[in-house]
Amino acid sequence: MTLVETKIDSKPIYNGNIITVSVDTVMLPNGDKAEREVARHNGGVCVLAVTAENKVVLVKQFRYVTGEELFEIPAGKRDSKDEDPYSGAMRELEEETPYFAERLELLYRFYPAPGFCDEELHLYQAIGLQLGSTRELDDDEFIEVYEFTKEEVLELLNNDKIHDGKTIIALQYWLNKE
Structure with a gap:
């Protein structure tokens, strides 16, 4: 069948x-x-960005739907189904953080809620992460940028401080790498 x-x-x-x-x-x-x-949904992009000091870059923002502030990897929606996910991920990294990447490497493509939504996320890892210029947040975005070591990320995860699925996937990849 x-x-x-x-x-x-x-x-x-x-x-x-x-x-x-x-x-x-x-x-x-x-x-x-x-x-x-x-x-x-047009789909989204997200970026695992790790500094030269081996700290992961996370953003914190209030999410109206959940009613709480969430730690997340830099991410955003694709402007259209036709937008190249790679370009969208580069854009989101530069908009939400003070960093840019020499290039991105696709880690995973996945559906966060396939029971009712066709949203597809493309998770990239930033390669050659470098400090850039000022961020260019959207008018309705209020974001704080943080950098955490692996030990600090483990503490956040173990103390139920990270609730975003795409971020958990990216962090588990990073923690288990090497």
């Missing part, structure tokens, strides 16, 4: 700047029908 679900119908519910939402009727592999609530 193939595990493919085929869209039969789609009812648009919401069309916003970041997501669109629909209720889709699908044909299941066994021939039955089911409904799927679907959020469509």
Whole structure:
């Protein structure tokens, strides 16, 4: 049996700047029908940035949806489905932190919430990280930049201070490397 679900119908519910939402009727592999609530998103990019002193660069910002300040790796949404993820990741690193990279290396491509959303994240590692100029935050972004050693990151993780999934993935990669 193939595990493919085929869209039969789609009812648009919401069309916003970041997501669109629909209720889709699908044909299941066994021939039955089911409904799927679907959020469509342009996708995002994120960067594991480690300084020459072997400190990871994290940003802290208040996330309205969670109601708390979160430590995160530099990240952001792609401006469109057509935007090159590599270029978007370079842009986000330079916008959110005072750093730039000579180049980026793709570590992972993953779906953070595939049960209802098609958002795809591209996680890059910054290679040749260098201190640059001033940040260029969006008008609605208020971000603090931090640098942590591996020991400090372990303490943050062990004390339930990091809750963002993409950041946990990146930090686990960094902690287990070498």
